[in-house]
Amino acid sequence: MTPSKSPASRTAAGGKTSGKAGAKSADKTVAKTDAKPDPKVSEKAAAKSGTKSAASKANSPSSTENRKALHTSLLHTMLLQRRFEERTAEMYAIGKIGGFCHLYIGQEAVSTGFISLLRDDDYIITTYRDHGQALARGMTPRAVMAELFGRVDGCVGGKGGSMHLFDKSLGFLGGHGIVGGHIPIAAGVGFAIKYRGGDQVIVCFMGEAAVNNGAFHEALNMAALWKLPCLFVIENNRYGMGTAVERASAINDIYKRGASYDMPRDVVDGQDVFAVRAAAEEAIARARTESMPTLLEIRTYRFMGHSMSDAVSGTYRTKEELEKYLKRDPILLLRSQMEENGDLSEAEWTAMDEEIKAVVQDSIDFAENSPEPALETLYEHVLVDTTSD
Amino acid sequence: MAVITYREALNQALREEMARDDRVFLMGEEVAVYQGAYKVSKGLLQEFGEMRVVDTPITELGFAGVGVGAAMVGLRPIIEFMTWNFSLLALDQVVNAAAKMLYMTNGQFPMPMVFRGPNGSALQLAAQHSQAWESWLAHIPGLKVVVPGTPYDAKGLLKAAIRDDNPVCFLEGEMLYNTKGEVPDEEYVIPLGKADLKREGDHCSLITHGKMVLVALQAAEQLAKEGIQCDVVDLRTVRPMDVDAIVASVKKTNRAVVVEEGWEICGVGAQVVDYVQRNCFDYLDAPVLRVHQADTPMPYAKAIEKAAKPDVPKTIAAVKKVLYIDD
Known part of the structure; x- marks a missing residue:
């Protein structure tokens, strides 16, 4: 391997820090102090909110029918995550689900935007807030719900629970519980892709609080040094548990951290699935064709508490703040756009919603009826008996 | 049989296994261009190239995690720590990732990888560079922990560790790299988890591993001159531990001394003593004694450093004590 080229002569300073996700990310600018354009930093951040993002190839289907099919598919994926987690919260409240349980509600455009553009042989790795990505990748609601219930038909047989969803056949590499710990693992998957000469990519999702952890920097x-095909996707939902980003990070524009590694970087409106897709498309292409990593800060918002034991608002954030962000619900935004385009009728919305609710109910019924792991499974899979002989 | 150093034995094992399986790669600080901080990887860069012998930044947590990720998708990494002292920065990857991945994925992701490097004290390296970590690692389900004491064992066990589909922590003796021993010319692999009876005697069992194997053998040699014959049981692997070998020896000798390089509290020897009391209670003619490092950080100055370390005289004294022999 050869080290990356000397750092670009970029001197651009970031614009005024808005420190706010969603609608406010459009305020953010990447100001240039020199005339040379720097390909490492997109100036399209502002443009990626709203209609200009439709200029992206991934967002520009060749016909009205194709547009409707794509948008319907994206809406379906997001709504499945939403309805699934609404019922998850309910099941948690009545004691069907135990342990720590972190909901993704409000962030569905991020998982959907990235994963909708991946190939089957690409890889995904994420944190303990993993239900959304698992469903977006195609893990069945049954396999996820049964895992939350701690049953044998769960994706890891009841050994992992909410925080440790894995499915090798989907390239879904977890489900990791230590903040920052999975980021070097993502680099390792990228290393393995390069080692084999493949053209897959790995998308590594993380929260914005992880960037203050040494593992992130390492x-x-x-x-960047080894040019690995990794997408480091920071889901900046504003809070690391109850600590606001401004109280944890010396730099509030998280994407600027990429400058330390001379890594292409961008900031994106995470409530707009098309903005996410536009950024994802560019970063995936960079990884696949150039074997280059990208750091993307996706500004989003968690509509629920940090975990099921955390109140939605009241201590570290106000009800007013929450309500402001709720107006930019990614599902409502997509729904509105589809309605404006004439791609979604009231009847079609209702039919989709009912179909998804039935699927989620089926997953609950399935989980209820799935057996608990037999006691002898306690000692299974501590070690394997095999060798490469 | 050729007589080679422990270092050369390890180098042969790495070379043979990398030639055998192109999924095996070596990664760590100074393993490539510098040829290894202790020259264990000498010549490997030239033979296998920069994709398979990879110099890293000083970033233990990071490159241990790279190993985990590579293992998750089917490569067989060998992650070298320049010393196990530095591995503490990487323990999250060793303990929270590598050791648990198979279990928490319900068997979907085996971790065929080796973490290796020198362990224990050398000479006058002081507190932060003089620690033996095997008892920490042996505590963790999901790991195997190998601590070879001779060139023969080092080669055969490293080959087994690389072929094993589990995460193996391979702790080499920093002071053993220049020691010599016979190593067969033909290929051999030593199964993990099997102890080796390095010397036979009826009077007392010396149960040990790693660098202390040489100390125990020297003590046994000197004791033999006084007519005291010791079994020297080299555990070779401390997780899994060969309980049968320990029990067989103690049932024969009825007395035991456990010698280890690390500290006393919750040490490997504590576990050995537990196996002995559970399995050999009616066979014991004396309490089992332990020889270990003093319960202090390692000092720099020669005299107190020597006083801190387990050694041959301390081992001889312990054996005599379990035999109720007054000097």
């Missing part, structure tokens, strides 16, 4: 340094 991993990004190696990924």
Whole structure:
């Protein structure tokens, strides 16, 4: 491997920090202080909110029918995550689900935007807030719900629970519980892709609080140094548990961290699935064809508490703030756009919603009827008996 | 049989296994261009190239995690720590990722990888560079922990560790790299989890591993001159531990001394003593004694450093004590 080229002569300073996700991310600018354009930093961040993002190839289907099919598919994926987690919260409240349980509600455009553009042989790795990505990748609601219930038909047989969803056949590499710990693992998957000469990519999702962890820096340094095909996707939902980003990070524009590693970087409106897709498309192409990593800060918002034991608002954030962000619900935004385009009738919406609710109910019924793991499984899979002989 | 150093034995094991399986790669600080901080990887870069012998930044947590990720998707990494002292920065990856991945994925993701490097004290390296970590690692379900004491064992066990589909922590003796021993010319692999009876005697069992194997053998040699014959049981692997070998020896000798390089509290020897009391209670003619590092950080100055370390005289004294022999 050869180290990356010397750092670009970029001197651009970031614009005024808005420190706000969603609608406010459009305020953010990447100001240039020199005339040379720097390909490492997109100036399209502002443009990626709203209609201009439709200029992206991934968002520009060749016909009205194709547009409707694509948008319907994206809406379906997002709504499945939403309805699934609404029922998850309910099941948690009545004691069907135990342990820690972190909901993704409000962030569905991020999982959907990235994963909708991946190939089957690409990889995904994420944190303990993993239900949304698992469903977006195609893990069945049954397999996820049964895992939350701690049953044998769960994706890991009841060994992992909410925080540790895995499915090798989907390239879904978890489900990791230590903040920052999975980021070097993502670099390792990128290393393996390069080692084999493949053209897959790995998308590594993380929260914005992880960027203050040493593992983040160690991993990004190696990924940039060795040119690994990794997408480091920061889902900036404003809070690391109850600590606001401004109280945890010396730099509030998280994407600027990429400058330390001379890594292409961007900031994106995470409530707009098309903005996410436009950024994802560019980063995936960079990884696939150039074997180069990208750091993307996706500004989003968590509509629920940090975990099921955390109140939705009241301590570290106000009800007013929450209500402001709720107006930019990614599902409502997509629904509105589809309605404006004439791609979604009231009847079609209702039919989709009812179909998804039935699927989620089926997953609950399935989980209820799935057996608990037999006691002897306690000792299974501590070690394997095999060798490469 | 050729007589080679422990270092050369490890180098042969790495070379043979990398030639055998192109999924095996070596990654760590100074393993490539510098040829290894202890020259264990000498010549490997030239033979296998920069994709398979990879110099890293000083970033233990990071490159241990790279190993985990590569293992998740089917490669067989060998992650070298320049010393196990530095591995503490990487323990999240060793303990929270590598050791648990198979279990928490319900068997979907085996971790065929080796973490290796020198362990224990050398000479006058002081507190932060003089620690033996095997008891920490042996505590963790999901890991195997190998601690070879001779060139023969080092080669055969490293080959087994690389072929094993589990995460293996391979702790080499920093002071053993220059020691010599006979190593067969033909290929051999030593199964993990099997102890080796390095010397036979009826009077007392010396149960040990790693660098202390040489100490125990020297103590046994000197004791033999006084007519005291010791079994020297080299555990070779401390997780899984060969309980049968321990029990067989103690049932024969009725007395035991456990010698280890690390500290006393919750040490490997504590576990050995537990196996002995559970399995050999009616066979014991004396309490089992332990020889270990003093319960202090390692000092720099020669005299107190020597006083801190387990050694041959301390081992001889312990054996005599379990035999109720007054000097």
